[in-house]
Amino acid sequence: MSNVFIALQTNEDTRQIIEAIVQDNPHAVVNEQPAMVKIDAEGKLIVRRETIEELIGRSYDLQELQVNLITMSGNLDQTDDEMILYWNA
Amino acid sequence: MHIDLQTVSIKPLRHTFDNIARRIGADKPATRYQEGTLDMQQTANFHYRPTWDPDHDIYDASRSAIKMADWYAFKDPRQFYYGAYTLARAKQQDTAEANFDFVESRGMATNLPDSVRDTVLKVLTPLRHVAWGSNMNNASICAYGYGTGFSQPHIFHSMDQLGIAQYITRVGLLLGSVEVLDEAKRSWVEDDTWQGLRRFVEDSMVVQDPFELFVVQNVVLDGLLYPLVYETIIDDVLSSQGGTSVAMLTQFMTDWFAETKKWADATVKIAAAESAENKAILAKWIGEWRDRAAAALLPVARIALGERTDELMGEVVQQFNARMTKAGVAV
Amino acid sequence: MDMQVAKKKLGLKERYAVMTRGLDWTPSYQKMEDIYPYMAYEGIKIHDWDKWEDPFRLTMDAYWKYQSEKERKLYSVLDAYIQSNGHLNVTDARYLNAVKLFVSGISPLEYVAHRGFAHAGRQFPGPGPRVACLMQSLDEIRHAQTQIHAVSNYNKYYNGMHDFHHAHDRVWFLSVPKSFFDDAITAGPFEFMVAIGFSFEYVLTNLLFVPFVSGAAYNGDMGTMTFGFSAQSDEARHMTLGLEVIKFILQQDPANVPIVQRWIDKWTWRGYRVLTLVAMMMDYMLPKRTMSWKEAWEVYFEQNGGALFKDLARYGITIPKCTEQIALEKDHLSHQAWGTFYNYAAVTNFHTWMPDADEMEWLSAKYPESYDKYYRPRMEFWREEAAKGNRFYNKTLPMLCQTCQIPLVFTEPGDPTKICYREVDYKEDKYHFCSDHCKKIFEDEPEKYVQAWMPVHQIYQGNCFPEGTDPTVEGFDPLAAVMKYYHIEHGRDNLDFEGSEDQKNFAEWRGQATKNA
Numbered sequence: 056m057s058n059v060f061i062a063l064q065t066n067e068d069t070r071q072i073i074e075a076i077v078q079d080n081p082h083a084v085v086n087e088q089p090a091m092v093k094i095d096a097e098g099k100l101i102v103r104r105e106t107i108e109e110l111i112g113r114s115y116d117l118q119e120l121q122v123n124l125i126t127m128s129g130n131l132d133q134t135d136d137e138m139i140l141y142w143n144a
Numbered sequence: 145m146h147i148d149l150q151t152v153s154i155k156p157l158r159h160t161f162d163n164i165a166r167r168i169g170a171d172k173p174a175t176r177y178q179e180g181t182l183d184m185q186q187t188a189n190f191h192y193r194p195t196w197d198p199d200h201d202i203y204d205a206s207r208s209a210i211k212m213a214d215w216y217a218f219k220d221p222r223q224f225y226y227g228a229y230t231l232a233r234a235k236q237q238d239t240a241e242a243n244f245d246f247v248e249s250r251g252m253a254t255n256l257p258d259s260v261r262d263t264v265l266k267v268l269t270p271l272r273h274v275a276w277g278s279n280m281n282n283a284s285i286c287a288y289g290y291g292t293g294f295s296q297p298h299i300f301h302s303m304d305q306l307g308i309a310q311y312i313t314r315v316g317l318l319l320g321s322v323e324v325l326d327e328a329k330r331s332w333v334e335d336d337t338w339q340g341l342r343r344f345v346e347d348s349m350v351v352q353d354p355f356e357l358f359v360v361q362n363v364v365l366d367g368l369l370y371p372l373v374y375e376t377i378i379d380d381v382l383s384s385q386g387g388t389s390v391a392m393l394t395q396f397m398t399d400w401f402a403e404t405k406k407w408a409d410a411t412v413k414i415a416a417a418e419s420a421e422n423k424a425i426l427a428k429w430i431g432e433w434r435d436r437a438a439a440a441l442l443p444v445a446r447i448a449l450g451e452r453t454d455e456l457m458g459e460v461v462q463q464f465n466a467r468m469t470k471a472g473v474a475v
Numbered sequence: 476m477d478m479q480v481a482k483k484k485l486g487l488k489e490r491y492a493v494m495t496r497g498l499d500w501t502p503s504y505q506k507m508e509d510i511y512p513y514m515a516y517e518g519i520k521i522h523d524w525d526k527w528e529d530p531f532r533l534t535m536d537a538y539w540k541y542q543s544e545k546e547r548k549l550y551s552v553l554d555a556y557i558q559s560n561g562h563l564n565v566t567d568a569r570y571l572n573a574v575k576l577f578v579s580g581i582s583p584l585e586y587v588a589h590r591g592f593a594h595a596g597r598q599f600p601g602p603g604p605r606v607a608c609l610m611q612s613l614d615e616i617r618h619a620q621t622q623i624h625a626v627s628n629y630n631k632y633y634n635g636m637h638d639f640h641h642a643h644d645r646v647w648f649l650s651v652p653k654s655f656f657d658d659a660i661t662a663g664p665f666e667f668m669v670a671i672g673f674s675f676e677y678v679l680t681n682l683l684f685v686p687f688v689s690g691a692a693y694n695g696d697m698g699t700m701t702f703g704f705s706a707q708s709d710e711a712r713h714m715t716l717g718l719e720v721i722k723f724i725l726q727q728d729p730a731n732v733p734i735v736q737r738w739i740d741k742w743t744w745r746g747y748r749v750l751t752l753v754a755m756m757m758d759y760m761l762p763k764r765t766m767s768w769k770e771a772w773e774v775y776f777e778q779n780g781g782a783l784f785k786d787l788a789r790y791g792i793t794i795p796k797c798t799e800q801i802a803l804e805k806d807h808l809s810h811q812a813w814g815t816f817y818n819y820a821a822v823t824n825f826h827t828w829m830p831d832a833d834e835m836e837w838l839s840a841k842y843p844e845s846y847d848k849y850y851r852p853r854m855e856f857w858r859e860e861a862a863k864g865n866r867f868y869n870k871t872l873p874m875l876c877q878t879c880q881i882p883l884v885f886t887e888p889g890d891p892t893k894i895c896y897r898e899v900d901y902k903e904d905k906y907h908f909c910s911d912h913c914k915k916i917f918e919d920e921p922e923k924y925v926q927a928w929m930p931v932h933q934i935y936q937g938n939c940f941p942e943g944t945d946p947t948v949e950g951f952d953p954l955a956a957v958m959k960y961y962h963i964e965h966g967r968d969n970l971d972f973e974g975s976e977d978q979k980n981f982a983e984w985r986g987q988a989t990k991n992a
Contacts, residue, residue, distance in 0.1 A: 057781070057782030057785055057786070058778070058779075058782060059782075060779075064704050088689070089689060089692040089693060090692050090700065090704065091704070118533065118537050118541065119541065121531075121533075121541045121545075121708055121711070121712075122541055122544050122545055122548075122708065123708065124707075124708045124711045125704055125707040125708060125711070126680075126681060126684075126685075126707055126710060126711055126714070127711050127714065128779055128782070128783075129782075130530075130718065130786070131530040131531070131715050131718075132530070133487065133530060133531065133532060134486065134487050134488065135486060135487045142782055142785070142786045143786050143789065154560065154632070154984045154987065156631035156632055157631065157632060157633075157634070157980075158630065158631055158637065159631065160627070160630070160631075161627070161630055161636075161637055161638065161639070161640075162637045162638040162641070162962065163638055163640055163641060176620075176624055179620075179623055179624060179627055180619070180620035180623055180624065183640045183641075184583075184586050184619060184640070185586065185590070186583065186586075186587070186640075186643070186644055186653075187644065188644045188645070189644050189645060189650075189653075189928045189933075190657055190928065191650070191653065191654040191657040191658065191661075191926065191927045191928050192654075192657055192658060192661040192923050192924075192926045192927065193661060193926060194660070194661045195516075195661055195662060195663055195923070196512075196513045196516070196598075196661075196663055196664070202590075202657065202660055202661060203590070225620050226546070226613070226616050226617040226620050226621070227546045227549075227550060227617075227620070227621070230539055230542045230543045230546050230617075231543050231546060231547070233539040233543070234539045234540055234542075234543030234544075236539075237536045237539045237540055238540075240536070241536065272497075272498055273498060273499075273500060275498075276498035276499060276602075279605075279609070280597060280605070283593050283596050283597040283605075283609055283612070284593075284597045286590070286593040286612070287590060287593040287594035287597055288594075292586075295590070296616065299589070299593060299609070299612055299613050299616060300613075302593075302609060303535060303538075303609060303610070303613055304535075306535050306606065306609070307534075307535030307536060307539070309494075309498050310494045310495075310534050310535055310536065311536075313493060313494055313497070313498075317485075317493070322485075322493060325493060325497055326497075329497065329500065332500065333500055333501075333503075342504065343504040346502045346503075346504040346505040346510070347504065347505065349502070349505060349510045350505050350509050350510060
């Protein structure tokens with residue numbers, strides 16, 4: 056199965072987002088690089104608004120991810136509650 | 145000798161890029177607008193002709209009847225490069241957001257007099273389609289216009305119009321429903337009231353000369369539409385009938401028009417001042433398209449203005465003519 | 476947040492549909508073919524524009540809000556970097572030559588992308604792709620301008636960047652990136668989307684940005700690094716547009732599949748050839764290296780791209796055949812390219828040098844199959860010759876590939892001792908190519924590629940001298956005249972890093988910042 060990935064800038068805002076992603080995706084692998092964190096996952100990766108909100112203590116719009124997103128890989132499906140990266144093959 | 149370890153005073157070799165220095169007359173500090181605008185568009189040694197338009201180069205001044213010795217004579221008085229543009233719009237977006245929250249949280253939408261609500265929905269909601277046409281036309285001018293000084297503001301204008309279409313949509317949803325939007329579209333496509341305007345918009349979509357299209361869309365159509373709908377109908381007439389909350393919901397459009405008018409006027413002025421030929425071409429375009437636009441807007445105006453339509457429409461046209469005269473084109 | 480509605484709360488998908496899809500209508504006063512004149516000629520068939528899926532459902536108010544946040548952060552970092560003379564913190568001034576390459580080669584392309592996406596956005600009838608393309612057009616002028624603003628400070632203190640627009644349109648090696656984007660924007664809107672939206676912005680983007688941006692981070696260039704990360708977040712949206720374009724076109728009609736396959740093959744190869752400059756930058760121009768070109772290709776194309784093409788197999792798309800040759804060139808590309816620029820360093824707007832002993836060790840370790848066997852001997856020889864005062868600068872103009880416009884320096888796939896030459900007779904002329912793939916691209920559209928403004932031919936035809944030059948005078952030096960036409964100052968912008976004004980100034984200024992008088 057192919058890997059999807061998401062890469063975020065390393066800063067105060069993303070620390071808890073990364074924590075949330077790791078929580079919701081136990082199969083994900085975190086790769087720390089200069090000023091950047093790359094999260095690889097086999098087949099599928101889900102970013103959940105609710106989990107992030109619990110960790111940051113305020114309401115969160117998934118569109119806010121745009122400010123710190125660096126790059127990603129996979130098909131994207133986005134709703135108010137989840138951002139999902141996936142491959143079909 | 146004092147050394148400040150935080151900031152060492154070293155002497156730069158030059159203040160700006162050579163092409164900027166050539167244009168501003170000397171090697172001196174340049175603004176971010178200048179560095180981000182001057183000579184951005186390639187002008188020489190193209191490799192291939194467009195397969196979609198083999199009679200022209202990729203960027204080709206001859207696509208327009210307007211002739212300029214230097215297309216960088218066009219300068220945006222707002223000095224909008226991407227950063228300045230986005231910051232300005234974000235502030236306006238904040239205000240718009242606060243206004244929508246204010247109106248919604250105090251139930252001002254439901255408390256609108258029925259007649260005012262109906263009029264607003266009838267007049268305003270179909271205009272989201274006119275804004276869509278403007279988004280498309282401005283994309284065209286950006287793509288086919290010559291020189292970044294002229295073309296750049298058009299991508300901002302294009303996306304502004306998409307934003308306006310979306311604000312209008314939100315007003316429609318707040319004061320009405322999804323069904324109201326569907327009805328407005330039906331009205332736009334079928335009702336007599338709107339066919340003059342729809343024909344105008346569709347005709348504008350086949351205008352090939354990018355400068356003419358700038359005149360048709362940004363000078364003439366918006367130059368009549370915005371004063372008519374946002375200043376006259378919403379801010380004056382409907383507000384006096386209990387509709388001030390609507391004026392809050394359309395504040396973005398009112399402020400936007402006041403700002404962009406400066407750029408549109410400056411552009412007309414520069415083109416007209418270049419030559420008698422340009423001036424004559426502009427006068428012809430503005431005059432002909434203005435008459436069509438005014439006629440197309442009359443039935444739309446009537447929805448809100450009733451028997452005052454001819455009087456107020458006349459004023460809007462007169463003010464437009466005065467504005468053009470000030471910009472150097474008597475129409 | 477932005478889209479609260481009092482009565483019926485619409486989900487993200489429905490809200491977005493109402494904010495974009497509902498806006499268009501079917502025209503009746505003008506014909507579709509007149510409003511959208513370029514939709515048929517490429518042979519692509521679209522039956523239902525409504526089948527377009529919008530991945531990032533961004534409305535304009537959210538766009539302005541988030542983009543302004545990015546801009547604020549970016550410019551405050553840039554301003555702080557400028558105020559503190561941050562440029563003195565780069566590892567060493569050789570690094571700045573990567574910046575010169577970037578601003579003269581890549582930044583102008585961002586502008587062409589801006590115009591190209593405005594064109595594509597205007598020409599597609601569907602509101603979904605229209606909005607995505609126009610948003611990208613807006614993003615691309617952001618990239619062009621933020622890059623120039625970041626580099627503006629370097630231009631004040633270092634040489635070679637002073638007239639980069641002028642250079643981009645004229646200098647011999649810059650016709651490589653310039654012709655690439657000219658090729659894309661002169662193609663039809665569908666091909667443009669496959670070339671740039673998909674092949675460049677999805678398949679190859681990480682091979683351009685990660686090396687430059689990581690390179691910047693590793694070498695103390697906070698300005699470029701900040702720009703890079705900030706721009707990359709826009710790239711995520713561009714990538715999803717590129718992927719959606721491909722899936723949408725392929726799903727609309729089976730007749731589209733072979734056309735799209737041909738475009739993917741062509742543009743993967745053309746894009747790869749442009750990336751030659753990146754390969755050489757990664758392996759030779761970064762004092763502190765991040766990874767080798769070979770490693771970058773393996774991670775970002777072979778692994779990542781592999782997953783992508785497995786996914787696309789369901790539509791009948793296969794991985795481009797040229798990837799076989801690219802895999803064979805992995806061990807050779809950067810070395811052959813750097814050798815070329817070292818040779819031609821008299822006619823470039825950036826400095827060159829030979830790697831020192833430590834750097835050669837790194838190259839040996841990263842390229843165990845090839846570096847010591849084929850490239851170290853010549854590089855050590857050049858280093859020795861330079862030390863003896865025999866630094867040789869090639870003044871004979873090279874033959875260029877008609878398609879990619881790189882000099883014919885690449886070797887036969889599988890035999891790095893033999894230069895690869897291909898040729899085609901077309902009408903009354905003979906055309907030359909670096910590879911089978913460039914040759915095929917020409918053969919598929921000869922009428923297009925014969926138009927190219929080939930820098931070497933143009934010089935020989937006398938079109939690259941300043942206006943008013945008389946080439947018949949006694950002692951005329953054509954290359955000196957070409958340098959004037961290029962606005963490259965001999966002895967200041969070109970030649971070796973060793974002994975350059977950049978080197979001298981950087982050392983002096985850094986000395987000022989770290990030592991007492």
